[in-house]
Amino acid sequence: MPSLQSHSLTDKGLVRDNNEDCYLSKPSEGLWAVADGMGGHEAGEVASAIVKRTLDEAKVSGRNLEDAIHTSHKAVLKAALKGEGAAGMGSTVVALNCNDLEYQVSWVGDSRAYLWSEERDGGRLEQLTTDHSYVQMLLASGAIGPDEVDSHPEKNIITQCIGSLDLPQIKVDTVRGSWEKQQWIILCSDGLSDEVDNTSIAQILCHARTPKEATEQLMQEALNNGGNDNVTVQVIESPLFKRSPIHKLNEWLPRVTGHQWIDTSLYSMALLSVVLIAYWTLR
CATH class of the missing domain: 1.10.1220 (Arc Repressor Mutant)
Known part of the structure; x- marks a missing residue:
């Protein structure tokens, strides 16, 4: 499979003094991932780095994406027991694996994947992932409405993460699809989705000409809107893009x-x- 065009950026933001996010970009192998670590200085970045390393090693050994994410959960727990990082450290992950014209997105936590489809009237943005978060549970149960999600005081509480001490086994969610012409997939940490709403993301993608331009403009918008968290963005282009x-x-x-x-x-x-x-x- 030829390498897909893509671009990745990460930034510590304007408030934090360290970056607990990291990303994996292996276009020649059809693998991309964003990991958002948590647990404080010298802990969150350790957890996200372990996730990145585990996914990279799993791809080389031929394991599937879901198995690789389960392995990263065990690796983070094991590292904490050995004194690497800190007890209670964890990470989210959203990962994309492409095989010819088929793709798979798997995730744990609230890092997101979006599908952007260019159309005659501009384009259409679809959120592929569903956050593993307390607010998403409230929304699914009907306790709150869609207009209450962004302003909810507990919107950043997630219900599971890689490395969680309360979960001997995590649940990895997956969606699969087939690439079409004029499509991009966007992977990001909540540093983007918390600062830039879906309407603004769509407007930026509509005017961007390349994955590099889209990534840079999304990053700049997140920083312009406060940059209150670490921000990581990847834009991957369909192999059918003309x-x-x-x-x-x-x-x-x-x-x-x-x-x-x-x-x-x-x-x-x-x-x-x-x-x-x-x-x-x-x-």
């Missing part, structure tokens, strides 16, 4: 208005003006 000559030209041209077709029209008029001036000058 770029027209105009699309490729737009990637090269600098942005003026931020709207693709307006910019294209402005450059077209500028080019036409140059041609007309040259014509009248040389005739």
Whole structure:
């Protein structure tokens, strides 16, 4: 399978003094992951690093993604017992594995995966994952409504994580799908989803031209909105993604208005003006 186009970024944010997030990006092997550690300085980053290392090693040995995540849970518990990191450290994870035109997303905790599909009228954003969180449980039970989720005082309480001392066995959720043209999958920690709502994420993706541009703009928006947590973002492009000559030209041209077709029209008029001036000058 050819390597998929992708881009990844992580930042400690504007409030925290260390970064407990980390990511795994192995395009040649079709594997990406975001891990959001917890447990304080020299603990959360240890847990997330163990998750990253375990997933990487599991891919090499041929184990499937769900088994690899279960193994990372045991590895974090074992490390804490040996004095690596600290007791009670943990991590979320959301991981993407691609095999030709099929993909699998598996997760534990509240790190998310989104599917962005480019369409004629802009595009459509779909959240592929369901948070393992207290607020999600309230929402599913009907105790609160969708409009209460973002403002709920306990929205950051998760119901399970890798390394949880209360869970000898974690539940790994999985969704599977098939790539279509003009799609991206976005993996992120809650440092993005807490600061940037789905409507804003969709608007940024609608105007971004490449995974790199999308990742950078999503990161900047999270920081502009406060950067209260560590932020990690990955954007992975469908192997079927096609770029027209105009699309490729737009990637090269600098942005003026931020709207693709307006910019294209402005450059077209500028080019036409140059041609007309040259014509009248040389005739």
